[in-house]
Amino acid sequence: MPLTWTSKGNYQDMWVFCEQNNNQFVPCSIEMLGEARRLMDKYNKDYSADEKVVAVVFGYQIDALVQEAIERGADVVYSCDDRNLEHFLLEPYTKLIAKAAQGKDTYKSYDEPRYFLFPATNNGRDISATALAALDSGLASDSNLLYINDELIRHPVKTKRGDKVEEIVYPRILHMKRPDFSGFEWSTILCIDDEEKDFHPQACSVIPGSFKALERNSQRKGIRIPVSFGLVAKDLRTKIVKREALPKEADLTNKDVIVSLGRGIAKNPTQGIKLGLELAQVLNADVGISRGVVTAKYPVDPAYMQYIRDVRQVGETGQKVKPKVYIALGISGAIQHKKGMDKSKMIISVNADPNAPIKEFSDVFIEGDIFEVIPKLEAHLARALGGTK
Ligand SMILES: Cc1cc2nc3c(=O)[nH]c(=O)nc-3n(C[C@H](O)[C@H](O)[C@H](O)COP(=O)(O)OP(=O)(O)OC[C@H]3O[C@@H](n4cnc5c(N)ncnc54)[C@H](O)[C@@H]3O)c2cc1C
Known part of the structure; x- marks a missing residue:
């Protein structure tokens, strides 16, 4: 019979930073609340427990948000309502999260949350890291599937007892799955205690769009716990004096034809972009790119710098496009790219790899080197459209 692990601290509930x-x-935020509700309903049934979904909401004049969090699945809302918190600020928000999660109050008598979810947005990525550092636990970033069950674990460090590596059952483990290696491999991350130290909360950031929000239900009841502001001047060194939305440098969302470039341009990025632009010109199209191009940081001719920046990124964390024709050049078809373009009416892809995943959701797949195929495609389309090439 394997041993069953018992944590040293007392942990409860699933917290969600909204x-x-x-x-x-x-x-x-509301997608995570929906998923937290589903997970904790199942958890309470499986473990005959009564643990809660706890939302964390900061801002200014946020009564309506607190109510919405309850209607979307929260049982408890930790809120801090203060003019200084009107807009997201990393340091104060981090301190307040730590204060709520580690403190004891009229609702909370346990040590820290059992689980904690954050959005994998720009701000959410920042605060998930700083909050978990403040809570001294780990973080799985960019998860898109979660479940909770007991897990039998054999691990060279965590379950080593003397000279022997034991098998130990860790109960109620949050399994955090995330796409890796361009989305072609799915890893499962577990945040487990060891003999010296507990690793709680078990926490992750969640890719937007992964889960379904619950419809608002005005019959749902919940309680609100105020987190007292308690920050001093040092905590508020950053002041937001003015906020302005950046103009969209490249809006691809209303284009009929998009020519998108991927890491297939790697062997000569400047030439690859130049060929893509020429093709786009023939088709009166605009140019998009994969995230692979953004992160590769190719040394390109300065005239083409705007074509490797994230303002042109298509995908889950970029622009979501649905043109009549989407031409993917040297793009593998990772799930995150697909999510931003698979509503296109027609998808044409060019790839040197006959087994590239993008083939599966392309209407036309051309196997070949983009540096050879693009000029031919351009000449063919120019003729078909009545041009001279
Ligand atoms: C949280 C998260 C969010 C993400 N969001 C996005 C997003 O919004 N958009 C996005 O695109 N990605 C996103 N990604 C990254 C995504 O997982 C992939 O890494 C990325 O899409 C890969 O870009 P790629 O297809 O250009 O590169 P690769 O996957 O490296 O593919 C390059 C392709 O080019 C082909 N090729 C190489 N040379 C040639 C040639 N000469 N001719 C023809 N074909 C050639 C190869 O066969 C390969 O199929 C995200 C990842 C994470 C973890």
Whole structure:
């Protein structure tokens, strides 16, 4: 019979950091609340428990947000309502999260949350890291599937007892799955205690769009626990004096034809972009790129710098496009790219690898080197469209 692990501390509930912008939840916040509700309903059934979904909401004049968090699945809302917190600020928000999660109050008598979810948005990525550092636990970033069960673990460090590596059952483990290696491998991350130290909360950031929000239900009841502001001047060194939305440098969302470039341009990025632009010109199209191009940081001719920046990124964390024709050049078809372009009416892809995943959701797949195929495609299309090439 294997041993069963018992944590040293007392942990409970699933907490959700609900990011808001201009007093509206970002969509991922309500998606996480929905998933937290589903997970904890199952958890309570499986373990005959009564643990809660706890939302964390900060801002200014946020009564309506607190109510919405309850209607979207939270049982308890930790809130801090203060003019200084109107917009997201990393340091104060981090301190307040730590204060709520580690403190004891009229609702909370346990040590720390059992689980904690954050949105994998720009702000959410920042605060998930700083909050978990403050809570001295680990973080799995960019998860898109979660479940909880007991897990039999044999691990060279965590379950080593004397000279022997034991098998130990860790109960109630949050399994955090995330796409790796361009989305072609799915890793499962577990945050488990060891003999010296507990690793709680078990926490992750969640990719927007991974889960379904619950419809608002005005019959749902919950309680609100205020987190006292208690920050001093040093905590508020950053002041937001003015906020302005950046103009969209490249709006691809209303284009009929998009030519998108991927890491297939790697052997000569400047030439690859030049060929892509020429093809786009013939088709009166605009140019998009994969995230692979953004992160590769190719040394390109300065005239083409704008074509390797994230303002042109298509995908889950970039622009979501649905043109009549989407031409993917040297793009593998990772799930995150697909999510931003698979509503296109027609998808044409060019790839040197006959087994590239993008083939599966392309209407036309051309196997070949983009440096050879693009000029031919361009000449063919120019003729078909009545041009001279
Ligand atoms: C949280 C998260 C969010 C993400 N969001 C996005 C997103 O919004 N958008 C996005 O695109 N990605 C996103 N990604 C990254 C994504 O997982 C992939 O890493 C990325 O899409 C890969 O870009 P790629 O297809 O250009 O590169 P690769 O996967 O490296 O593929 C390059 C392709 O080019 C082909 N090739 C190489 N040379 C040639 C040639 N000469 N001619 C023809 N074909 C050639 C190869 O066969 C290969 O199929 C995200 C990842 C994470 C973890």
